[in-house]
Amino acid sequence: VERCRRRINAPMTSSLGRLFDGVAALIGLRQTVAFEGQAAMELEMMSGDEIRERYDFQWLPGETRVITLAPIIQGVVEDLRCGLPAFVIGRKFHNTVIEGCADLSAAIGKACRIKKVVLSGGCFQNRLLLEGLIVALRQRGLEVFSHQVVPTNDGGISLGQAVIAGTIVTGRKSAVI
Numbered sequence: 001v002e003r004c005r006r007r008i009n010a011p012m013t014s015s016l017g018r019l020f021d022g023v024a025a026l027i028g029l030r031q032t033v034a035f036e037g038q039a040a041m042e043l044e045m046m047s048g049d050e051i052r053e054r055y056d057f058q059w060l061p062g063e064t065r066v067i068t069l070a071p072i073i074q075g076v077v078e079d080l081r082c083g084l085p086a087f088v089i090g091r092k093f094h095n096t097v098i099e100g101c102a103d104l105s106a107a108i109g110k111a112c113r114i115k116k117v118v119l120s121g122g123c124f125q126n127r128l129l130l131e132g133l134i135v136a137l138r139q140r141g142l143e144v145f146s147h148q149v150v151p152t153n154d155g156g157i158s159l160g161q162a163v164i165a166g167t168i169v170t171g172r173k174s175a176v177i
Contacts, residue, residue, distance in 0.1 A: 051095070055093065057071055098129065
């Protein structure tokens with residue numbers, strides 16, 4: 001705990017993947033990984049299907065909207081102390097991320113008059129997260145777009161980089177790859 005407070009080997013991040021890694025570690029699923037996304041994949045695979053509950057979450061006030069992690073982590077720890085099985089905690093955590101992201105997207109969409117949401121990034125390889133968030137966003141009246149052909153993870157980034165490189169090399173405003 002002291003190392004975290006002093007930020008020793010605990011860099012700040014905005015990565016959703018690190019949150020999944022942290023919850024996987026808390027529930028005893030995995031303390032170390034052999035490859036990127038391993039803990040998150042195992043957390044997804046062991047999470048129960050029929051659980052509808054979620055943890056409390058809240059946003060920080062201000063222009064930049066941030067979901068605070070403390071209530072979520074406190075809920076996970078409390079469930080661990082009460083002996084709740086890991087598969088229930090895992091699913092409650094997934095449900096929390098889905099509802100938090102959907103609520104936040106809806107609020108930002110309303111404030112900015114935006115009705116479209118694009119889901120991209122490695123965390124959307126997680127079927128529970130992707131499918132759950134698509135449903136939750138649509139229930140809030142938002143149109144959702146996600147990857148259909150191009151990979152949602154680093155493969156998509158590589159393709160985008162190749163397109164940009166193609167525009168530089170050819171001098172065209174767009175490139176077809």
